Amino acid sequence: xxxxxxxxxxxxxxxxxxxxxxxxxxxxxxxxxxxxxxxxxxxxxxxxxxxxxxxxxxxxxxxxxxxxxxxxxxxxxxxxxxxxxxxxxxxxxxxxxxxxxxxxxxxxxxxxxxxxxxxxxxxxxxxxxxxxxxxxxxxxxxxxxxxxxxxxxxxxxxxxxxxxxxxxx
Amino acid sequence: xxxxxxxxxxxxxxxxxxxxxxxxxxxxxxxxxxxxxxxxxxxxxxxxxxxxxxxxxxxxxxxxxxxxxxxxxxxxxxxxxxxxxxxxxxxxxxxxxxxxxxxxxxxxxxxxxxxxxxxxxxxxxxxxxxxxxxxxxxxxxxxxxxxxxxxxxxxxxxxxxxxxxxxxxxxxxxxxxxxxxxxxxxxxxxxxxxxxxxxxxxxxxxxxxxxxxxxxxxxxxxxxxxxxxxxxxxxxxxxxxxxxxxxxxxxxxxxxxxxxxxxxxxxxxxxxxxxxxxxxxxxxxxxxxxxxxxxxxxxxxxxxxxxxxxxxxxxxxxxxxxxxxxxxxxxxxxxxxxxxxxxxxxxxxxxxxxxxxxxxxxxxxxxxxxxxxxxxxxxxxxxxxxxxxxxxxxxxxxxxxxxxxxxxxxxxxxxxxxxxxxxxxxxxxxxxxxxxxxxxxxxxxx
Numbered sequence: 001x002x003x004x005x006x007x008x009x010x011x012x013x014x015x016x017x018x019x020x021x022x023x024x025x026x027x028x029x030x031x032x033x034x035x036x037x038x039x040x041x042x043x044x045x046x047x048x049x050x051x052x053x054x055x056x057x058x059x060x061x062x063x064x065x066x067x068x069x070x071x072x073x074x075x076x077x078x079x080x081x082x083x084x085x086x087x088x089x090x091x092x093x094x095x096x097x098x099x100x101x102x103x104x105x106x107x108x109x110x111x112x113x114x115x116x117x118x119x120x121x122x123x124x125x126x127x128x129x130x131x132x133x134x135x136x137x138x139x140x141x142x143x144x145x146x147x148x149x150x151x152x153x154x155x156x157x158x159x160x161x162x163x164x165x166x167x168x169x
Numbered sequence: 170x171x172x173x174x175x176x177x178x179x180x181x182x183x184x185x186x187x188x189x190x191x192x193x194x195x196x197x198x199x200x201x202x203x204x205x206x207x208x209x210x211x212x213x214x215x216x217x218x219x220x221x222x223x224x225x226x227x228x229x230x231x232x233x234x235x236x237x238x239x240x241x242x243x244x245x246x247x248x249x250x251x252x253x254x255x256x257x258x259x260x261x262x263x264x265x266x267x268x269x270x271x272x273x274x275x276x277x278x279x280x281x282x283x284x285x286x287x288x289x290x291x292x293x294x295x296x297x298x299x300x301x302x303x304x305x306x307x308x309x310x311x312x313x314x315x316x317x318x319x320x321x322x323x324x325x326x327x328x329x330x331x332x333x334x335x336x337x338x339x340x341x342x343x344x345x346x347x348x349x350x351x352x353x354x355x356x357x358x359x360x361x362x363x364x365x366x367x368x369x370x371x372x373x374x375x376x377x378x379x380x381x382x383x384x385x386x387x388x389x390x391x392x393x394x395x396x397x398x399x400x401x402x403x404x405x406x407x408x409x410x411x412x413x414x415x416x417x418x419x420x421x422x423x424x425x426x427x428x429x430x431x432x433x434x435x436x437x438x439x440x441x442x443x444x445x446x447x448x449x450x451x452x453x454x455x456x457x458x459x460x461x462x463x464x465x466x467x468x469x470x471x472x473x474x475x476x477x478x479x480x481x482x483x484x485x486x487x488x489x490x491x492x493x494x495x496x497x498x499x500x501x502x503x504x505x506x507x508x509x510x511x512x513x514x515x516x517x518x519x520x521x522x523x524x525x526x527x528x529x530x531x532x533x534x535x536x537x538x539x540x541x542x543x544x545x546x547x548x549x550x551x552x553x554x555x556x557x558x559x560x561x562x563x564x565x566x567x568x569x570x571x572x573x574x575x576x577x578x579x580x581x582x583x584x585x586x587x588x589x590x591x592x593x594x595x596x597x598x599x600x601x602x603x604x605x606x607x608x609x610x611x612x613x614x615x
Contacts, residue, residue, distance in 0.1 A: 043541075047368045048273040061367025061516070063541050065532050069485035073404050073536065076486070077543050082398035085546035125557070127375075158273060159511060160372035164549040165541035 003102045004110060012101050012112055012139060015146045020094035023168055028075045031168070032068070036140055036147040041066040043133075043153040043169065057154060063165060064153070078166075085166035092167050093119040104138055109149065112137040116153075118169055120162060129162035131155070133169060180206035181614070183565065188610040195572035195599070197606060199564035202377045203556050207613075208507040215473050215612045216241045217334040220344050222475040222501055223247050223257065225515060226328045227364040233276040233291060240334060241504055245320055246270050246280065247330060248291040257320040257332045258293045269317070274368065280317075293317035327356040328363060329499075345471060347589035348424035353455060354466045355477050355497055358439075358447040361521040363497070366531040370514045372540040376552035377559070378474050378502040378510045379609065384548065385468045385476035386425040387601030389413035390573065395551060396544045404483050404536060404543055406493045414597045417464060417581070418574075421590030423608035425601030426469030426477075433463040437481050437495040440526050443519055454587035472608045474502045482537045484529065494533035508556045514539045571606070574598025 004012075015034075022031040035041070045061035066074070077083055095117040102111045114135050121128040138150040153169045184207070187198035201207055223238040224247045235248040237260065244260035246269070262269050267284040279296060281288040288297035295312040302309060320332035324341035326349075331341055338344065345352065356363060384391065393410040400410050417428040431437050436444045436459065448456050458464055469477040478500075481493035500514040516531045538545045558564070578598050586592040593600050 045368050045370055048271075050272045050275055053272070053275055058367045060531075061370065062531075062535060063370060063539065065535055067485065069487055069490070070532070070536060072486040073402055073483065074543060076402035077398045077404065080398040080401040082394075082401065083547070084395065084398075085550040158371070160370075160540050162372065162540075163374040163376070163553055164372075164546040166546040 008110060009099075009101050011146060012110060013099055015139065016096050016099060016112070016114060019148075020096050023094055024092050026089055028078050028168070032071055032075050034148050035068050035071065036142065036149045037068055039068045039071075039148055040150045041071060042151065043155065046155050046158050048158040055154075056158070063155075063160070083166070085164055088123065090120045090122050090167055094169075095119070104140070106140070108141040110139050112139055116169060118167070120167060131157065131160070131162060131169065135169070176206050180204070180210055183207065184210070184610065184613050188614060190568055191571060191603065191606050191610070194568075195570070195575050195603070196568040197571050199559045199567040199569055202380065202559035202564065203508040204559075205507045208504065210613050211504065212241050214615060215609070216504065218338065218612060219335070219473055220322075220324070220331040220333050220338060220341055221473075222329055222331050222471075222499075224330045225363070225365050225499070225517070226255070226325065226330060227520075228274075228368075229255070231276065233278050234274075235270070235277065235291065236274045237270060237272070239503065240332065243334070244268060245332060246291075250290070250292045251278065254292070255323070255325065255330060256292055257323040257330070258289075259318040259320065261318070262287050263295070263315045263317065287315075289317050293319055327352070329356075345422075345424070347421035348426075348469075348471060350455070350588050351419060351421060351426050351466050351469060351590075352471075352477070353451060355469070355479060355499075355517075357450055358443055359519040359521055360446065360450050361519060363517040364520045366516040366518060366527060370512075370539045372512055373505065374510050374512055374549050374553060375508060376510055376549065376556045377508050378504045379605075380552040380555055381502040381510065381512070381548070382470045382472075382474050382476060383602045383605045384552070385478065386470035386605045387418045387427045387468070387596070387599075389416055389418070389427050389429070389467075389596030391551075395547050398547070399482070399537065399543050402543070403486065403491070406481075406483055413467075414595065416467070416596035417586075418593045418596055418598050418601050419466075419588070419590050420593075420601050420604040421588075423472035423604070424470060425590075425604050426466045427596055427601070428458075428464040429467040429596070430462075430464050431481075435463075437465055437479070438493050439495050440523055443522055443526075446519070446521070457587060470605065472605065473612075474504070476500050476502070478538060480533075480537065482533050484532045484536050490529065490532075494529050496530040496534040498534050498538055508560065512540075571599045571603055574600055 043064040045058040047056040049056040096114050098115040100113045104110045116133045118131040134154045136152045139146045140149040187201050190196040221240045229249045232251045246258045246260050248256050262282040264287045267282050269280045269282050286299040290296050293316050295315045321336040322333040326341050392413050399405040419426045478498045481495040484490040497517045503511040516534045518527045518530050581592040581594050
């Protein structure tokens with residue numbers, strides 16, 4: 001499972017903790033800086049299927065099918081004063097666990113899997129949303145810094161249990 | 170002593186007052202947005218009486234394909250049999266009532282009940298009963314009598330599969346009626362027809378289904394406020410936030426839609442092959458609207474809970490996709506109880522569109538509508554907020570303004586408008602929304 005050096009694992013761990021902190025503290029612009037220019041950010045639709053048909057992730061339908069450029073649009077929107085869905089902002093907590101790091105397909109890359117539990121509450125209603133997923137990331141080292149080259153968010157939901165995805169996973 | 174249960178009588182009184190206020194004063198009683206008694210009426214008087222969209226044919230293209238769909242709490246298997254025929258079958262075993270099929274999509278010639286093992290073909294025929302003679306005697310069971318129960322009515326309109334729980338519902342084409350002329354702009358741009366891009370997005374929203382349905386039937390007005398962030402961010406590529414004010418609003422039977430303008434000759438930035446086919450495939454009067462008036466239906470609702478949206482938005486911050494890319498979504502607002510819906514959102518594209526366009530069109534949809542859509546995120550915020558504040562007692566004496574256009578807007582004379590129904594020469598009006606509510610009260614108080 002852990003195929004890389006302790007040092008690399010520690011760097012990846014620190015990267016993911018830092019990333020979660022940026023999201024929970026609403027520093028979306030800084031979060032965007034963690035991505036490579038050619039980044040992909042994907043969250044496929046998951047369909048409840050029989051065991052024999054596999055895990056049910058769609059190859060065509062997505063909740064997110066993003067590049068760095070389209071994430072830029074989403075962040076720009078949050079920076080306006082009219083992003084009602086996030087103003088007042090959601091209170092989120094990204095719980096990132098079960099981090100597994102393996103060699104990547106290219107030099108300077110690692111393949112990282114982690115589990116995510118996203119807690120989200122809004123307003124002052126007692127209700128809260130919880131989203132659960134595995135994330136499969138590819139991190140690439142550019143000029144001594146780890147960057148997110150690819151993220152695939154694999155939901156544990158066939159029906160999303162939150163009213164919108166104005167937050168990132 | 171009491172003829173009707175008190176709660177049912179109270180619900181009827183709320184509805185009668187709401188109908189009166191709408192008809193006489195152009196006002197809506199806010200209570201109708203979140204009231205358990207009203208939801209129970211809706212389930213019986215609307216969702217069990219009208220045509221409800223279930224699936225698109227291209228979701229089940231091959232023999233044996235099926236998907237599970239619902240009308241409120243009733244689960245149906247929508248299957249395609251070995252001859253290509255489509256069936257809508259109530260998903261409940263005839264023996265002890267177990268849910269027969271528990272996977273939301275798949276391919277199977279048969280459905281076998283896990284409980285005692287009754288097995289049915291994908292046409293609904295009872296095919297196998299374990300230990301039949303031991304259980305039911307030497308003659309076994311009458312398999313015709315114990316077949317699966319089909320939906321009382323099933324019809325297909327331009328690839329869209331509808332069902333109704335009401336055996337007496339009018340034929341689907343008659344039900345859609347004049348609205349069909351407007352749906353053509355969504356559905357008939359190419360003789361090849363439309364196909365879905367993968368499985369639908371599904372998500373749960375603490376909002377009333379009527380808020381979404383009446384928004385999609387004709388609310389051009391909210392764009393300048395609700396969706397301002399996407400204009401500022403360069404997603405909605407317009408300079409004037411009020412660009413929708415000068416369109417055309419339509420009422421057609423129980424249904425309605427909104428036309429928006431596009432730059433003459435741009436045809437919403439559709440690829441040339443689709444522009445050619447839409448000008449070829451649509452009727453001359455429809456083409457005239459595209460060519461001479463440069464308008465196209467943006468959003469529409471088919472009563473009660475099926476909506477369409479045609480739009481064009483940027484996907485990227487820079488480069489060739491930083492311009493408006495067109496897309497079409499079809500969605501249903503599926504009630505899950507008072508003040509709660511499951512939204513189902515499909516992306517549709519012309520089957521013969523260039524492959525790269527299909528992918529980009531779906532991305533343009535994701536950027537703007539669906540659970541993560543930068544426009545729909547804010548719609549969800551608004552509709553949830555209305556539903557939340559309508560839950561209390563005050564909404565029983567709080568009236569909302571549905572009077573836009575009543576004082577100063579007259580319909581376009583029939584001689585000057587090529588389509589059926591009634592056309593109004595503005596978008597910041599409530600004619601279509603009021604038509605939605607009139608249709609609603611007609612059903613609820615029948």
